[in-house]
Amino acid sequence: MKSVTRSLRILEAVAQHQPVTVGELTKLFGLPKSTVQRTLVTLNEAGWLRANRKDTTRWEIGARVLAVRPAALQGSSLFAAAREPMIRLRDAVNETIHLSVPDALQCMVVVDRVDCTHAVRTFHAIGDTSPLHATATGRAVLAHLPQADVEELLERGLERFNEDTPTDAEQLRAELRKVRADGYSVNRNQYRPDVCAVAAAILDEAGTPLATVAVSMPDSRYDATRLPELGRLVAETAQEIAGRRDGA
Structure with a gap:
């Protein structure tokens, strides 16, 4: 359940601060960069997040949230x-x-x-x-x-x-x-x-x-x-x- 809670918190943070970088999220949550990156990739694969089209190092809300x-x-x-x-x-x-x-x-x-x-x-x-x-x-x-x-x-x-x-x-x-x-x-x-x-x-x-x-x-x-x-x-x-x- 910890991983689910972490994923939801990161999703909420992206929604609040988008477009946001892995480094910014790492500082915000005090988590290892690898953990944040892995969570972002998982949420991206599920359609909840996507890379910003003008700056692919930044993340933003994806189509699934709109759905x-x-x-x-x-x-x-x-x-x-x-x-x-x-x-x-x-x-x-x-x-x-x-x-x-x-x-x-x-x-x-x-x-x-x-x-x-x-x-x-x-x-x-x-x-x-x-x-x-x-x-x-x-x-x-x-x-x-x-x-x-x-x-x-x-x-x-x-x-x-x-x-x-x-x-x-x-x-x-x-x-x-x-x-x-x-x-x-x-x-x-x-x-x-x-x-x-x-x-x-x-x-x-x-x-x-x-x-x-x-x-x-x-x-x-x-x-x-x-x-x-x-x-x-x-x-x-x-x-x-x-x-x-x-x-x-």
């Missing part, structure tokens, strides 16, 4: 601002609506969902993660990030999930330009088969993407002629959430 935090998020201004607009959007289109937040350039994390009434519908578990380049939610965020961040993602390589996944750098850049022009992003089977979505970014006052709201549906109900309507509704919902959050 288990939705209950805590319920008291946040974002969650509170998003809930009612998401319900109204669901009522307008009768498709699944989900709220996702970015974990840096690592992934998108689903933090809330409002289900539709269809017997056949898409399902996104709270805490589900997905890649930025292959999803509507991810590209809605990427379209509003600095170009340097986009290029960093491209340098890592774009994983192919099926034949429709955008894996060419210029193809992705073109899609992001379209997202900025349209105000919303579209995914048709580019990540999960038979799953489509239309998403828009929720921006803060400086234009930084905090989250996304998306309409998700099976491919059998995807109708390209409805895209302008769905895109408008999703974009308006994102703007309403941003406004409600700013006024909170």
Whole structure:
């Protein structure tokens, strides 16, 4: 149990002081450097921690923490601002609506969902993660990030999930330009088969993407002629959430 307690204390310390080095944690806890390093590696392998992308000698919170935090998020201004607009959007289109937040350039994390009434519908578990380049939610965020961040993602390589996944750098850049022009992003089977979505970014006052709201549906109900309507509704919902959050 001592090792579990130590791991939790180190996890809490990283959350408080991130990005933090092994040396800083060693001084904080008075533990051998090897013990701290071993704990960090274990937490990294489990997804709780990750190396900072700009300075790999420093550690920060990873995607797994985001995946288990939705209950805590319920008291946040974002969650509170998003809930009612998401319900109204669901009522307008009768498709699944989900709220996702970015974990840096690592992934998108689903933090809330409002289900539709269809017997056949898409399902996104709270805490589900997905890649930025292959999803509507991810590209809605990427379209509003600095170009340097986009290029960093491209340098890592774009994983192919099926034949429709955008894996060419210029193809992705073109899609992001379209997202900025349209105000919303579209995914048709580019990540999960038979799953489509239309998403828009929720921006803060400086234009930084905090989250996304998306309409998700099976491919059998995807109708390209409805895209302008769905895109408008999703974009308006994102703007309403941003406004409600700013006024909170």
